[in-house]
Amino acid sequence: MIFVTGKLYWPETLPAPSLYPALTEDVKCDVLIIGGGEAGALVSYYLKQHDVDVILVDKRRVSGGSSSANTGLLQICNDKTLTACMHSFGEQKGVRFYELTRQAVDELEKISGQLDQSPDYIRRECLYYASEPADAESLRAEYQLLKKYGFPVMYFERADIEKRFSFSKEGAIYSKGDAEFNPYKFTNGVIAHSVKKGMRVYENTEVVHQKVQDGGLLVYTNSGHTIACRRAVFATGYEAQSMKRNANAVISSSYSIVTNQVEAFTGWPHGCLIWETARPYLYIRTCPEGRVIVGGLDEPLQKQDASSLKKRDQLLAKIQE
Template sequence: MLFVSLYHGALYWPTTIRDKPVYPKLNKDMLCDILIIGAGMSGALLTYKLAKEPLEVILVEKDRVGEGSTSANTGLLQYSNDKMLHSFAESIGEKDAVRFYRLCLKGMEELKEIASILQEDIQFENRQSLYYASTEADVLSIKKEYEMLKQYDFPVEFLDEEMIYKSYGFKKHAAIRTSGDAEVNPQKLVVSLIKEASKGSNVRVFENTEAEKLHYQDGYWLYKSEDACIRAKHVVYATGYELDNYTRNMATKLNRTYVTVTNPISSFQQWKDRSLIWETKRPYFYMRTTFDGRIVAGGLDEETMEAPKDPRILEAYGNKLLARVKEHFPQIQLQADYVYGATFGESKDGIPFIGEVPKSKNLYYCLGFGGNGTVYSSFGSTIIKDLITKGEHPDADLVRLDR
């Protein structure tokens, strides 16, 4: 595997976690129907869904549950993508573009349903999203996106300059506002999903357990850890941005981004409904609020994998992000309580890689590459579940590994 340090700096979400479960290290040979490798967002959602099936499931994590990219995830949940619907239509055709966006909307609906029945508070809130034109030249693109989303009945409305200023107190040429989105504490979500799934007798979770593939024999994949072996009928890699010999050849790229989390704010009077906010400029700036009134702001993406370690450099990036927040809300008194840089992965066509490995029976990947990683993990885990339990999923061809 290609291992990179997934983040540097001070993370916010771990400070919100209390009484986190501890899972044992695998120390004896085991047999299962499904082995899931990686206890981040994709692995957690898949484990949770498979816990409801009559299958023996083992989840292994080489470190601790939810402490990889999940702890640096900013928790914006949107059906819209970094690549707009009309841009997808130009690259993959209108029919498949709409199918993919509907798949994302379905992923959002699944996340809402899960949030409503989890026993623990994961700080999930339904939100609208404001997507504004960064420059006057981008207004045409915003209008085009609005018209196509509206044509296919996605929940969207168009806002002109006056409407934006009235609702949010800052001036932009135009925007679209989408409904059906949300925000979440991503680390609480992962921890809660696995905690809930592990209550069943058919799910076993192991931390500090790195599993290495040996071979396929007599209908089982054989994997070994430091102290034991696992025989599994099906194996799913949910390993995120840690690339192996197979995924290294996929059309992906690893970049880095920066995030700041501010001090708690007493009032968001001019921030209508505390919507998620982002822009057309690339790389884009975005911001959201948290359950305790902080602002999470991110952006300044760079085409380098690993974020700088020097705290002075991270502080400088944090100040740049604060300046962007203040461009929108100059009346709010802000300071950066947390600043970090993190690695993130994108596919070159904007679509995640989810499905069975060609010519490798019962071996799968669920990789939510892209700015919509949590939403991709949501519908991706359903696709993998259906491929395992039913042998098919109607939209599996859109995200197949060999496209």
């Protein structure tokens, strides 16, 4: 699967990440983590808190999957609204999910502070605006629900938005407690942190097959060498679909651009995160060195990047708007 086309921004911010060897012998461990993206890195972090003997492998370089392309928005309110979560899972579990996202943003701050190199974790407020005037009613209902369960939110009417921002919308939820970071620095940093605690890492090492053996797993890699482990964690991101198909999963294409440095962010208070009620949604953030990242315009999976330049221009027009 081709993950990304075009030039990635985050790897430029960390020109000399740690390199790890490929597997050249048969090895053993307690837990094998397959995939060195944000998810695999975090699993390693928690396992190494308990001194578990861990090996992590990645078929590319670590953080070479979607963690090198993602936008680094860390949001309590997410793709599935609290209203939708309560519909799907019931009140208690829906609210619990939102409490966990809040806890996760805090936890990522704590972990970021323990890394040798800062992943540029910055707390941000967040504007979630009504893309169309007709969305304002359900947005207000979502605000009331979030407030009822103690989430730090305010509701902005059109006049409140116009007073603070350089654009106008019918309404918006303005929330505290979100954050942004550099996902590439974070993933590399967490893996380096786990390596310091004794984790072994093999890059360019693809898991191609596995079988149950002696109450654990024997995992085969592309080099012909095996890894015997008691447990394995598959943290293979979007490629998990090729190992264990989920009939409900849909892979689509998404686009994002990073601008040149911008002199001032007039009409954009505190560099807050900005996104909207439309689906697919547009999302916008700033970077520490004064650039703007904007993403969105998702569409059914494209096999080639023929439409990239058109998408770039559309995203630029959206920021200007």
